[in-house]
Amino acid sequence: MNSDNGRKIFLSDLDGSLLTKDKKVSPKTMDVLKRFVAEGNTFAICTGRDINSALSVYEGLGVTFKGSYVVAYNGGQIYDVDNKCTVFRQGIEQGLARELLDMAKEYGIYVHTYNDHFILSEVYNECTEYYRRVIKTPLIIADDITPYMDVPPCKIICIELHDHEKQERFRLAVLDKYSDKLDLMYSNDYYLELIPKGSGKGNALIRLSEYLNISRENTIAAGDGENDISMIEAAGLGIAMINAPDVVKQAADVVTKTDNDHDGLADILASQ
DSSP states (O other): OOOTTSOOEEEEOTBTTTBOTTSOOOHHHHHHHHHHHHTTOEEEEEOSSOHHHHHHHHHHHTOOOTTOEEEEGGGTEEEETTTTEEEEEOOOOHHHHHHHHHHHHHHTOEEEEEOSSOEEESOOSHHHHHHTTTOOOOEEEOSOOGGGOOSOOSOEEEEOSSOHHHHHHHHHHHHHHHTTTEEEEESSSSEEEEEETTOSHHHHHHHHHHHTTOOGGGEEEEESSGGGHHHHHHSSEEEEOTTSOHHHHHHOSEEOSSOGGGTTTHHHHHTO
8 A cells, every 4th residue: 555656535435335234344444444544645435325424424433534524415515524514515406306306206206305404305104214224314204395405405315115117217207307407326226316417426536636636546436336336437446346236347447356244445445
């Protein structure tokens, strides 16, 4: 591991990548991260989670290294941990968000969105409960969440646990109507993410590296989901987890030899 060619930055997805199935960073991987940062490099988590959940995980994992960043909402918000401030934020205009919420109702799809402090939903059902098994951000349920969207939301998430074809019909309908304003991707088999055009993880990597004056060739990104592809493709070294779908592996420069439960990232990051 060295930084002879200048400072490097490593952006990592959380679930299925940096974290084990127990939602922890293993001791070996943690040791590699510590040495990476000690050599003057920068570490950032890059997740689809909302900013509150992302910061909670960041602090709880013990990866609070000096100079770190948290990228939330699939790239919609970049947060400077040391200075406790947002350095970039891009949201979906509130009127468009309202249209998308109404459209989801027409298609029978569960959706929720966020403001700076809460998950916002107009229904509470098994999809809400499934999501909140892991995500502990406080929740507001209201017949009309429009008054709570006091800032343009960085993301809308559509959850369908049983009928993927119905979810696909909704995705295609949204693309047909709003492809100039939104990017859509699946973060797992059940979660369809709607984000502002151009605010994905790949653009977050570019924005953060430029903000820190780190060359693209010195950027490293790792992930296991379709929402990680843009980041993996944008990085100087794009890493796909061996547990990732083939479409993610095809986008990567290298695939880990072991999965997220067996220090998949450690050896590759140690060699940088």
